[in-house]
Amino acid sequence: MTSSITTGVVNTVQNIDSTRGRTGGRGPLGWLGHAVRSALRGPALAALAVPQLLLLTAATVTACLLGLGVGVLLVPPTLLAVRGLANLRRRLAARWSGTEIREPYLPLPEETATGFKGAWQRCQRMLGDPATWRDLLWLTVDPIVGFTLAVLPLALVAWGVFGLLLPWLWEPIASGGGNTWYLMIHVTDADSARTAALLAVPTMLAGLALAPGALRAHTALAKSLLGPTARAEALAAERKVQHLTETRRDALTTQAAELRRIERDLHDGAQARLVAMGMNLGVAERLVERDPEAAKQLLAETRQASASALNELRDLVRGIHPPVLADRGLADAVRALGMDSPLNVTVTADLPGRPEAPVESALYFGVSEALTNAAKHSGATHVDVQLWYENGKLKAQVTDDGTGGADPSRGTGLRGLERRLATFDGVLAVRSPLGGPTTLTMELPCELYSPRTSSS
Structure with missing residues (x-):
């Protein structure tokens, strides 16, 4: 349920953001467009209060179940959902206010343990992370303070629109026994209704003028709670x-x-x-x-x-440095590795360009080491290699149908592969349950420069 609500909020946010630029520019129209966008973003931010309260409730319930042992399995996914919502707010801060809020989370433990022990390790690490408790504080404060900041500008605009309509609405409201006060004016006839309508214009303008500042204040609140502390x-x-x-x-x-x-x-x-x-x-x-x-x-x-x-x-x-790597690029060089391997190797690649030679070489030899390990230790017959570039990272995933059980701590060559990637600030993720399959995922941050040399 929380996921569907969050998805709806994201869709609303994207629709509102798509209006950017239609009324932009300098001068009164530019200011008006900026103010309207800021006011319309308020309800999208206010809607975050629903998943915030749901996740706060879920986090409280799962924490209470820690004593029974069940919470050990439920707390990590709940906190991951909290982090996902917090990351959404960080992205909105960057997109709407130009304020970058970096993720402050400590790295999670490597997947060296499975079952209850692995869940307990993740639970300990996440509960011991100060950023987790700041996220929970955000879930508590933002639905109150943030909600008020988010809805106040648009509420003033709506109240101003209501005031403009009072010359036509006051009689039905009065006859129905409703409240006919508008600000400090008691509307009892057409003249007082027109006076109220005159006050409605500055009320609307006040709401629009308040909207950009309210949005900045909302972002400042999010940054103070979701950003990393000095420590x-x-x-x-x-x-x-x-x-x-x-x-x-x-x-x-x-x-x-x-x-x-x-x-x-x-x-x-x-x-x-x-x-x-x-x-x-x-x-x-x-x-x-x-x-x-x-x-x-x-x-x-x-x-x-x-x-x-x-x-x-x-x-x-x-x-x-293999000549085929220098001449043909990473994709064809890995295909050449696959043809030389005793295993049946399938290679798919989606690389729109080429990185610098040292990074390309590091990933090539990483895939080579992975194929060698699969042939020597896994008992596999087929290996699937995927190469792609995403979010500023060159990635490779090597999956075999072997018996699994690969562990970097047991000296299977994976430690050397980790060191090779770490030289370029890269990471290696190993998923190898007993019985297989084994999946090695390698990531190297880099930029692509030269155009594609081979297609998949």
């Missing part, structure tokens, strides 16, 4: 610095290990072959006149060694 911002900055420190250390460690691997591969592979080729060419040079057949055989062996060295160098370059 929360300090903690967020501290966590950000700690996260950057950890990811920088991981990046340096990974980079050093990668350089050592490249050095080892060059030393043990291509370099050794090149040294052997030089020695063979020296021997062939000495044998070319005395034993031409032996020289030809050495030259043939050298040619084979050069081909092997070239293949090893190509493999090494492919491990650093």
Whole structure:
């Protein structure tokens, strides 16, 4: 029921917002259009009081059930619904007042536990978050103070319209025994009705003049309760610095290990072959006149060694930055991974452009690691890979039909994948119940620049 009411409020809000610009501009008409829009937005904000009170009641009831254990399962979804409504108000503040209200919530625990234990962890984290209690305070205060601020301007406008109609309405009202007072005027005849109508005009103008200020006050109230406190911002900055420190250390460690691997591969592979080729060419040079057949055989062996060295160098370059990724883009590079995989891999992509090369490479190797893990550990036969870009993030989702049970803490390669993504402020979400399926979702914040190079 709460969801349907909230949806109706959102639709009303969008319809009102679509009138923006029709009466905009400078001068009296511009002011009038702004005032009318502000007044019409009031009822949409006032309508939030209904889901607010419903959610406040639900939160109170589920909190009372914590002692019985049932509340542990009911509190998290209830608080998530509260956060959803609060986020709607934050979006309206940005759209209507140009005021950004950042989300102050602490990150929820990773999905490492299932069932009652996982619900208890989420319940503890959400109830221990100060932002949760500020949301609940907003549910308590806004239906009273916010409701008044929201409806007052339009109520004054409506009262002014009523005053304009009093010359035609006062007689039916008086004959029916109704109240014929309008502000400080007792309407008993046509003259007093016309006097009341004169007062109705400034009443309407007062309501319109009050509307923008009331909207700003409503937004200020929302920001004071729904925005992060100074302490929360300090903690967020501290966590950000700690996260950057950890990811920088991981990046340096990974980079050093990668350089050592490249050095080892060059030393043990291509370099050794090149040294052997030089020695063979020296021997062939000495044998070319005395034993031409032996020289030809050495030259043939050298040619084979050069081909092997070239293949090893190509493999090494492919491990650093695959040529297909540079030439064809992420979608085709992942399709090439799918064709090389022993599993049946389906790739769908919706990428309107290309990100910077390091981000593209990080996601490519992330998908590569996911496919390798699926082939080695999951017992899967089919893997579905989806690539898309949404809300400033490059995303990949890899789903296999294996046995599940993947856990980043058990050293299955997922920790390394998390570190690779964290270097670019990316995240990895793992959902792998026992029995499968396993779904890995990777997100990297970035901007797309160059146009599409491949379609799905």
